[in-house]
Amino acid sequence: MAAVSRNHRFGESSAPFRRKTMPLQLHWIYAFLIFTASRCFADGDHEMEEFLKREYSLSKPYQGVGSLSSSHWELMGDTMVTTEQVRLTPDMQSRQGAVWSRISCNLKDWEMQVHFKIHGQGKKNLNGDGLAIWYTKERMQKGPVFGNMDNFTGLGVFVDTYPNEEKQLERIFPFVLAMVGNGTISYDHERDGRPTELGGCNAMVRNLKHDTFLFIRYVRRRLTVMIDIDGQHEWRDCLDIPGVRLPQGYYFGASAITGDLSDNHDIISLKLYQLTVLRSEKEEEEEEEEITIPSVDNIELLRLGQNEEGMSGIAIFFTVLFSMLGCIFIIVIGMLVYSHWSESRRKRFY
Ligand SMILES: *[C@@H]1O[C@H](CO)[C@@H](O)[C@H](O)[C@H]1NC(C)=O
Ligand SMILES: *[C@@H]1O[C@H](CO)[C@@H](O)[C@H](O)[C@H]1NC(C)=O
Numbered sequence: 001m002a003a004v005s006r007n008h009r010f011g012e013s014s015a016p017f018r019r020k021t022m023p024l025q026l027h028w029i030y031a032f033l034i035f036t037a038s039r040c041f042a043d044g045d046h047e048m049e050e051f052l053k054r055e056y057s058l059s060k061p062y063q064g065v066g067s068l069s070s071s072h073w074e075l076m077g078d079t080m081v082t083t084e085q086v087r088l089t090p091d092m093q094s095r096q097g098a099v100w101s102r103i104s105c106n107l108k109d110w111e112m113q114v115h116f117k118i119h120g121q122g123k124k125n126l127n128g129d130g131l132a133i134w135y136t137k138e139r140m141q142k143g144p145v146f147g148n149m150d151n152f153t154g155l156g157v158f159v160d161t162y163p164n165e166e167k168q169l170e171r172i173f174p175f176v177l178a179m180v181g182n183g184t185i186s187y188d189h190e191r192d193g194r195p196t197e198l199g200g201c202n203a204m205v206r207n208l209k210h211d212t213f214l215f216i217r218y219v220r221r222r223l224t225v226m227i228d229i230d231g232q233h234e235w236r237d238c239l240d241i242p243g244v245r246l247p248q249g250y251y252f253g254a255s256a257i258t259g260d261l262s263d264n265h266d267i268i269s270l271k272l273y274q275l276t277v278l279r280s281e282k283e284e285e286e287e288e289e290e291i292t293i294p295s296v297d298n299i300e301l302l303r304l305g306q307n308e309e310g311m312s313g314i315a316i317f318f319t320v321l322f323s324m325l326g327c328i329f330i331i332v333i334g335m336l337v338y339s340h341w342s343e344s345r346r347k348r349f350y
């Protein structure tokens with residue numbers, strides 16, 4: 001990962017930027033991606049600088065939020081602002097709320113640090129439903145996806161606190177999950193978004209005394225989500241996906257919903273950093289074409305790795321290996337057939 005100057009991180013924290021490693025299974029997929037993709041995704045030598053962008057950030061004392069139309073943020077539904085937090089929903093049934101940026105974001109590379117708090121009276125798995133952080137084309141829409149509309153266009157990162165799907169293989173809730181929508185993809189609430197997920201991780205974030213953070217970074221079309229929930233000022237990898245194509249000019253937002261079960265869903269702050277990234281000329285060229293519809297490269301491959309949880313990393317590796325061998329085999333056969341054909345054609349002409 002790149003070296004980042006973190007002068008602006010939460011003020012008090014000067015803890016080093018430590019990360020835990022990602023699961024083995026993903027390594028195989030990345031090995032494959034790096035092997036096949038024309039450019040290397042590793043960005044080890046790149047330096048990045050970050051600048052807090054106040055116009056896209058929301059922090060105490062939330063001056064004018066919810067009362068002044070000149071505020072950069074707009075509230076929706078049951079959201080209430082106090083001196084301590086922006087409460088998207090109270091710990092009561094059937095509420096939904098959101099806060100949306102009024103100005104679209106034209107930054108190419110950015111990172112959003114979300115300081116949030118989820119707490120309530122409910123015992124484990126008797127609470128719900130969670131909150132979401134958005135970077136979407138649409139804003140200020142009510143709906144079933146954590147309080148936002150379905151078939152959204154853009155990025156959603158969900159902190160899902162209630163397992164709707166009964167058969168939860170190896171999955172512990174609360175679960176953090178990312179999804180990219182293109183306007184026609186629906187979020188499957190009954191299956192906790194599994195069919196459309198890009199990846200995720202479990203995150204025990206409820207009723208904690210210490211602060212909890214979510215970190216979403218989008219650099220050179222690479223989406224990284226990390227969490228800091230153990231009170232140790234240590235970021236833990238949640239997901240890291242290259243080839244995520246998000247258009248510029250979308251809106252940041254946060255939303256939450258409760259149903260039969262509830263929780264307080266609080267946003268303490270949203271801090272948006274502009275990242276200045278040096279690109280090589282080749283990278284500049286590659287990224288020149290404008291993105292109009294959000295999409296993710298090699299999405300089938302990601303699905304292959306994630307949805308078939310019975311499939312081990314080794315199995316994926318061999319699947320990939322054999323498909324590559326299969327391709328080579330077909331190419332060789334093709335070349336043989338072609339040379340045979342041109343040979344016999346030449347014979348016909350002379
Ligand atoms: C959106 O994504 C789905 C699934 O990947 C795809 O079938 C559909 O064509 C896409 N729609 C657009 C408008 O790109
Ligand atoms: C979302 O898209 C799906 C599939 O394209 C469609 O069946 C559904 O009606 C859409 N939902 C909304 C709310 O537009």
Ligand SMILES: [Ca+2]
Pocket residue numbers: 129160161162163164189192
């Ligand atoms: Ca759920």
